[in-house]
Amino acid sequence: MVTYLLCLVLFSVGLYCVVRKRNIIKIIIGIGIMEYAINLFFILIGYRSNGRAPIFADDQAVVNMVDPLPQAMALTAIVISLAVTMMLVALAIRIYEKYGTFDITKINRLKG
């Protein structure tokens, strides 16, 4: 139970980082932490105590295996978060070229 709670604490740390930090690189790191926490949570959901790897073969009985589906979802989520992180970093580089700063409070040419 404690493991699950710690996982959600990690999610909250990431969220705090996104909401409170002013440096856009730190915001991107915060998003990374949130996504990492969710992937960890997926793996924890699939875990069975003393379970074995879910490999299906002729001489293997389908008992006491960890759930493979959350692992597949975590893999997909990792790929998606890679794409998002890459795009955010690329944007951060271009923003630095235009604004000369990473401070989100100084990047405010849009008003209203």
Next chain:
Amino acid sequence: MHLFLIIPLAAAFMMAILARTGDCVRDIISGLAAISLAVFSVLTLMAANFFHSAVIVKSFAGFMPPAGTAFVVDGLSAFMLVTVNTVALFVVLYSAGYMNKYTDKWKFQSLFFLMISGINGVLVASDMFNLYVFLEIAAISAYFLVAFGTEAEELEASFKYAVMGTVASAFILLGIAFLYSHTSTLSLAGIAQAIAAAPSARIVQFVSVLFLMGFALKAALVPFHAWLAYAHSSAPAPISAMLSGVLIKVLGIYAIARIFFSVFGASAGICQILIALGVLSMIAGGVLAFGQSDIKRLFAYSTVSQIGYVALALGVATPLAFFGAVFHLFNHSIVKSLLFLNSGSIEQMFRTRDLSKISGVVAGAPVTGYTSIMGAMSISGVPPFGGFWSKLIIIFACLQAGHPVLAAIAVLVSVMTMAYYFAAMTPALFGAGINSFNAVKKVHGIMNVSVMALAVLALAAPLALLPEMRQRLIDGAVQALVNGSAYAATVLGAIK
């Protein structure tokens, strides 16, 4: 049904392969792809409504839901497919002329079709995780497209949109994780059955909150609307039209409707939250739109306000209200994309989006001017346009369901909409000063064709109220919302 994904994906990668060839070839291919998508979506709607309240299920590799994944189209998704692909067709036509001023047009076309495939994927997905993946495909291509001009403002808007969108997606993904741990299935039908078996589980309420946060942010309902004005006013005009016209509706409103009405079973609490969010969006969007001097920002806040109407009608949750919601959603898609496309033409003519520097559009460019008037009239609810009827239906539905206060607010916001549109647009459209018109460039012919077609659709929308047409076009979507709890049984029943 696979074609809704195959065509746009194939088109997207063809654009990348044909990057070195002339624009003409790619314009023709993208036009053909968009036309075939629109035709297929209409055929699908006809098929879905022909077999009464039936669903069309296509499974993969012989694995059937709830174990395997499948594509499912019911009345609601068929109706949304038609809306999306119709708007996409006209946006493709328009951007063939408009995007010439940018370099690397093929990147735009490629990303555009990726976004279409993501949106279509959300509409046909029948399990939570596919829904999430397609949602991310659509969202990531939208982040890129907002930043397409790579000016300082566009990068800033794109970054803020991307951060907020990613946080929303993180909440949705966390909700999916909790939901999977509770129900041990990802298929929407399977989840619906598991929840119907144990309705009062506290985890479902927790997941509802996570989903509502995530999807309301995608739908830009107040108080989650902050990104919309940035992103929609900075993007290139065809992309603003897609974002405002269909993206927020599919990723936000459709996903909310699908998950809360078909899967979780609409509880009174969720309906009240939707009403509250809807009323807040209607009023806040209307107030913020007042006094905007930037034409695209005015349209963006008006989108927040109009999405509020749809959310309100979903929350009222009577058959008439659902009809109003679906019809208003369609009208708003058509009209708002028309207005955003025109804002692109106006920006091209005057090289500014500042309303105080724009005047005499009707005299200089009659097509842009008159279609803008038609769009503004439809959205502010002037008869005989579609916007009038859909708002009227929503107001009647509120009265019928015993919410006279909500009806009064809806009338008030409608008047407010008319006030800010006409206060802002009249000087720009009819103003005499043609000083800046010297620098006017001619609007490309195909852009005019596209906006005229959209204007005709906006004018023809009330025809869908005729009983014959209504039965063919809209009733399937209303039925899908009214009988939301029957979704699992219908989908699983259609397999056998």
